[in-house]
Amino acid sequence: MSSELAVVGLGRMPYGEALALQRDLAQRRIAREITRDMLLLVEHPPVITLGRGFKPEHLAAPREFLDARGVELFEIERGGDVTFHGPGQLVGYPIYDLSEHEQDVHWFLRQLEAALIAALAELGVEVRRNEGYTGVWIGNRKIASIGIHVKRWVTWHGFALNVTTDLSYFDLIVPCGIAGVTMTTVQKELAERAPRDLWGRAVDCTVLGFAEVFRQRPQMLSLEELAVRQER
Amino acid sequence: MEALSPTMEEGKIAAWLKREGDTVEAGDTLAEVETDKAVMDLQARGHGVLRKIIVGEGATTEVGNLVAVIAGPDEDISHILSEAADATGAAAGAEPAALTATAPAPTAAGESAAGRIKASPLARRLAREKGLDLAVVAGSGPGGRVVKRDIEAALPAGVPAAPAAVELAPGGYEDIEPSQLRKTIAKRLVQSLGPVPHFFLTTEIDMERAAEARDALNALGDTKVSFNDIVVKVVAQALITHRECNAWWQDSHVRYFNDVHISMAVAIDDGLITPVIRNANRKSLREIAVESRALAERARNRKLLPEEYTGGTFSISNLGMLGIDEFTAVINPPEAGILAVGAMTPKPVVHEGSVTVRRRMRVTMSCDHRVIDGAMGARFLQTVKRMLENPLAIVW
Numbered sequence: 001m002s003s004e005l006a007v008v009g010l011g012r013m014p015y016g017e018a019l020a021l022q023r024d025l026a027q028r029r030i031a032r033e034i035t036r037d038m039l040l041l042v043e044h045p046p047v048i049t050l051g052r053g054f055k056p057e058h059l060a061a062p063r064e065f066l067d068a069r070g071v072e073l074f075e076i077e078r079g080g081d082v083t084f085h086g087p088g089q090l091v092g093y094p095i096y097d098l099s100e101h102e103q104d105v106h107w108f109l110r111q112l113e114a115a116l117i118a119a120l121a122e123l124g125v126e127v128r129r130n131e132g133y134t135g136v137w138i139g140n141r142k143i144a145s146i147g148i149h150v151k152r153w154v155t156w157h158g159f160a161l162n163v164t165t166d167l168s169y170f171d172l173i174v175p176c177g178i179a180g181v182t183m184t185t186v187q188k189e190l191a192e193r194a195p196r197d198l199w200g201r202a203v204d205c206t207v208l209g210f211a212e213v214f215r216q217r218p219q220m221l222s223l224e225e226l227a228v229r230q231e232r
Numbered sequence: 233m234e235a236l237s238p239t240m241e242e243g244k245i246a247a248w249l250k251r252e253g254d255t256v257e258a259g260d261t262l263a264e265v266e267t268d269k270a271v272m273d274l275q276a277r278g279h280g281v282l283r284k285i286i287v288g289e290g291a292t293t294e295v296g297n298l299v300a301v302i303a304g305p306d307e308d309i310s311h312i313l314s315e316a317a318d319a320t321g322a323a324a325g326a327e328p329a330a331l332t333a334t335a336p337a338p339t340a341a342g343e344s345a346a347g348r349i350k351a352s353p354l355a356r357r358l359a360r361e362k363g364l365d366l367a368v369v370a371g372s373g374p375g376g377r378v379v380k381r382d383i384e385a386a387l388p389a390g391v392p393a394a395p396a397a398v399e400l401a402p403g404g405y406e407d408i409e410p411s412q413l414r415k416t417i418a419k420r421l422v423q424s425l426g427p428v429p430h431f432f433l434t435t436e437i438d439m440e441r442a443a444e445a446r447d448a449l450n451a452l453g454d455t456k457v458s459f460n461d462i463v464v465k466v467v468a469q470a471l472i473t474h475r476e477c478n479a480w481w482q483d484s485h486v487r488y489f490n491d492v493h494i495s496m497a498v499a500i501d502d503g504l505i506t507p508v509i510r511n512a513n514r515k516s517l518r519e520i521a522v523e524s525r526a527l528a529e530r531a532r533n534r535k536l537l538p539e540e541y542t543g544g545t546f547s548i549s550n551l552g553m554l555g556i557d558e559f560t561a562v563i564n565p566p567e568a569g570i571l572a573v574g575a576m577t578p579k580p581v582v583h584e585g586s587v588t589v590r591r592r593m594r595v596t597m598s599c600d601h602r603v604i605d606g607a608m609g610a611r612f613l614q615t616v617k618r619m620l621e622n623p624l625a626i627v628w
Contacts (some may be wrong), residue, residue: 052246052264052271077264079246079271105237105270134269150236150272151261211427218427220483 005216006226007207010042015049015074015085018042021223022093026156029095037100038226039210039218040093041203044085047072048173051080051147058082058174066172078157080134080147082173088164088185090202094210098153101214105150109134111213112159116144119161119209123201125189136161141184163187163202233287235295236265236272241353243267243274244292245299250282256302263299274299281305284313295353296377351378358383428481429601432560433609437617438583439576439591445623449517459593460496460550461521463573465626466619468492468512468520471546474612478545479603480566486603487566495544495564496524498531505531506564508544517626552576558594568603571616572596593620 010018018040028034048059048071058081066073071084085091098108116136120127120143127138136144144161162185170183186202187194195201211218233243243265250262261273262282280302287299303309351359351366355378359366369386371378442462449457471478471492480487492513495506507527509520530536547570549561554575561572574594581590595616599609619625 052266053244077271079266079269103237104239105272106239106268107237109268109270147269148271150270152273155270217429220427 003216004036005210005214005218006036006038006221007210007218008038008040008221008223008226009203010040010223012043012045012087015044015047015072018044018091018093019074019076022095022156026095026151026154029097030152030154034226037097037214037216038093038095039207040095041206042091042093043087043089044091045072046070046084046086046169047074048082048084049073049078050075050082051078053079053081055081059172060174061172069172071169071172076157078147078149080145083145083147083160084169084173085160086165086169088162088166088187088199090161090163090199090206091158092161092206093156093158094148096155096214098150098155103153105148105155108150108155109146109148112146112148115209115213116146116159116161116206117209118212119202119205120144120186122205122208123186123190123195123198124193125186138184138189141182143184143186143189161186161202161206163199233265233293233295233297233299234274234277235353236274237267237270239353239357240267240295242292242294245287245289246271247289248285252282252285254282256280256282276302278302280307283307283309296350350376352380354380355383428563428565430563430598431601431606431609432596432598433606433613434558434594434596435613435617436592436594437620438581439593439620442620442623443576443591455518455521457517457521458524459552459576460548460573461517461524462620462623462626463550463571463595464494464496464509464512464520464524464548465515465517466616466623467546467548467571468494468509468515469626470612470615470619472513473615474608476608477569477599477604477612479568480545481568481600481602482566486568489545491545493543493545495541495547495567496527497547497549497561498528500532500534505536505541506544506547507531507536507541510543546570548573552593558596560596561598563598563600565600568600569609569612570598572598 010021022040025034025038025040029038046069048066050059050073054075063073094112096108098104102108113134113136117127120136125138125143127136127143134146135142136146144159146159148155148157162183164187165183165185167183167185167188174181187198190198207218207220210216236243244267246264246266248263250256250260256262256276257279258276260276262276263274264271265274266272281304282300283303284301285299286301287293287297293299298312301309301312350371356366358380359369359378366378369378369382372382439459442459446457446459446462475488475490478489478492480489491511494509494512496509497504497506507530509515509523509527512520515523527536527540530540544564544567546567547561547564549570550573551559552573552575556574557577558574559572561570563570572595574596576591576593578589579592580587581592583590595613597609597613
């Protein structure tokens with residue numbers, strides 16, 4: 001049981017850069033060069049990613065239109081269909097070695113949901129699971145999406161929690177390939193109850209949610225610290 | 233299709249990474265399989281040539297079904313393929329969309345299903361839950377595979393699905409929405425035990441002389457001095473000597489304070505609050521006694537102002553009056569330490585060469601290891617112990 005969780009805040013980082021970073025960290029976790037679980041927290045400039053379950057018709061906008069709006073496009077190895085990341089969305093990449101937890105991806109997906117539900121509850125948003133649809137929902141409104149990749153029981157990719165996301169971007173896609181889905185944000189759900197530093201609170205609550213659900217002690221590290229600690 | 237995860241029942245081939253005709257080694261990733269919202273690697277279990285891909289990209293199949301054939305380059309695989317085709321045909325009526333070839337994925341290493349009972353993961357789980365031996369269940373699924381309905385049929389009628397849960401009598405419990413204070417306490421404590429690396433140091437202190445001193449002081453009249461006041465005074469003074477324990481962890485830096493502000497945990501109706509005795513190092517025992525009584529009173533009446541319960545540099549929590557001998561307390565961040573004070577109890581001890589009964593008190597210090605190291609904390613605690621065992625040190 002890995003009882004320590006290294007939480008690394010990446011700030012605002014382009015998708016491609018974060019993708020390369022998490023792939024590298026996952027490889028090093030697989031090779032056991034890194035011996036503890038990590039949670040990368042990041043905010044991306046606008047980007048649409050196509051998961052392995054991607055169906056072309058779920059990308060509603062032509063690519064030229066995306067270029068015009070400055071939206072990047074990536075085809076990647078995570079599970080799930082198409083999704084959007086952008087400013088105001090808290091994206092988390094948990095790089096966990098499930099062989100130190102439960103060797104069960106469904107368990108892990110449910111744990112991710114539980115961590116986000118705990119975080120949202122802490123923020124004052126009542127949420128629940130939507131049986132059969134991975135992710136976190138408020139009624140039929142989706143507030144967080146989940147999609148992971150697992151190799152040798154090491155996970156990467158992860159979740160995207162809409163904190164203050166500009167939801168108009170989601171009109172460019174059929175989110176998660178489920179037609180008729182309405183996306184929502186923490187800010188929208190809380191309305192005037194939203195705390196002043198909503199983003200900071202969302203980050204804190206997410207870390208606490210992971211600590212609680214995975215029974216881990218989070219430690220905030222910079223990338224440099226993570227590297228230095230590994231070399232020791 | 234291999235069960236890549238214990239609760240996986242079906243998988244979708246997201247992508248084939250090897251093509252028909254490719255040579256594969258055991259451990260090579262053959263394909264990526266998607267289940268739920270997770271993509272996992274399907275690895276080869278033996279070596280040979282990927283002769284035939286049966287389940288194409290984008291298709292979903294149940295765990296246990298044949299997805300591809302790996303064999304020697306010239307090995308005859310026609311019987312495997314025809315068996316797979318038969319099974320597909322047989323089951324086509326029931327599940328037209330899914331490929332339901334049933335032969336266990338054969339490998340050149342000959343890792344067949346010999347001796348292993350073919351059963352769906354759901355059936356396996358059900359059997360485990362009901363304590364049923366799979367070997368005694370006749371399988372009705374494709375290729376004699378045990379499926380859910382076989383387990384259900386094998387269960388004696390009337391047997392409850394699970395051991396009856398102990399029924400809770402109505403009124404056996406009460407759900408109470410935590411108060412805002414309770415929530416805040418919970419959050420702060422989680423914040424503390426979560427990210428703060430705690431460690432604990434315990435020592436037992438002889439309180440005979442401190443008790444004598446207290447009796448003598450209280451005999452003077454007006455202000456009554458409690459043991460806790462003496463502990464506050466001693467801790468404040470010891471923290472001046474050991475400034476390294478009088479600090480806040482501030483992520484980017486550690487803030488060491490010149491004066492000591494003692495947070496004093498006070499139990500109130502639905503929780504606790506920590507009023508602060510400011511500049512305790514500069515106050516006399518009498519001043520501390522007066523102030524702590526007033527603060528505790530105001531805390532219980534909920535009259536404390538925010539500035540009266542924030543800004544402490546070190547905490548003291550005393551459960552001695554509740555008969556607790558010894559306990560560990562949770563650090564109140566950003567403070568780096570808290571002293572948990574237990575009850576004073578008469579104990580037989582060796583004192584000056586003979587066994588006598590003396591009043592002893594156990595204290596445990598919780599330290600934030602980011603600020604305080606073991607030896608550092610131990611030296612501080614040693615000073616506290618020495619001073620309490622020789623209370624004249626207070627006026628030294």
